[in-house]
Amino acid sequence: SQTIHQWPATLVQPVGSPLSLECTVEGTSNPNLYWYRQAAGRGLQLLFYSVGIGQISSEVPQNLSASRPQDRQFILSSKKLLLSDSGFYLCAWNSAGGIQYFGAGTRLSVL
C-alpha cells in the first residue's frame, strides 16, 4: 500500500533562517506531488506541484521553492524565512482515481 511521509512534525525557526522540509512517498511510482500551506484558521493554499523528476510548477510567488530530486521525493525550501511563512505545511500525492492523500504535515512557527 502507498504511504506518504513528512518530517519534521514541528519546527520552530527564527526569521531569516533557511528551511528544508522533506516528503517521500512509498508504494507508487511517478506520482503527482503537491505542497500546500494552511495558515491558522484558513483554507489550503497550493504552493507547488510536480508531475515528475525536476518538474516543478509554482502556484504563488513567494520566497519558497520546491525541488524533486527523485521520483518519490519532494522538498520544500526557503533561503530566508519570513514571519508570514508560519503555518501548517502539507505534502500530498494523487492516486489514479484523482483522490489526494496527505502526509501528516509539518507545523512551522517562524519567530
Place this chain on the structure above:
Amino acid sequence: RKEVEQDPGPFNVPEGATVAFNCTYSNSASQSFFWYRQDCRKEPKLLMSVYSSGNEDGRFTAQLNRASQYISLLIRDSKLSDSATYLCVVPNSGNTPLVFGKGTRLSVIA
C-alpha cells in the same frame, strides 16, 4: 462565483442531530467530487467520493446537483467524534486536479 464556496460555520449541534452542509462550485465540467474531513491540527482525510448523483456511507450521505452546481453532505445521528472541519473538494483541470473549499466547521455538543 468562486471556484468552491462553503459556509464556514461553525455549526454547533447537539448529539443525535442531523446536520447538512452545502458547497457550490463554478466548474460545470467537473465530474467527480469529494468530501474530506480535517481534525484540529491534523491533515485532511478523505471522507467520501461522489461520482454520480450521490453516495451513502452509514450516517453520511453526499448528494450532487449538477444543474445547480452544488454538493451537499448530510450527517445523521451526529456523534461527538464528528466534530471536525469538512472540506468540499472539486476537480480542476490539468495537473492541479483538486480545488479545496475553505471548509465548514462542525461542533457536536453533548
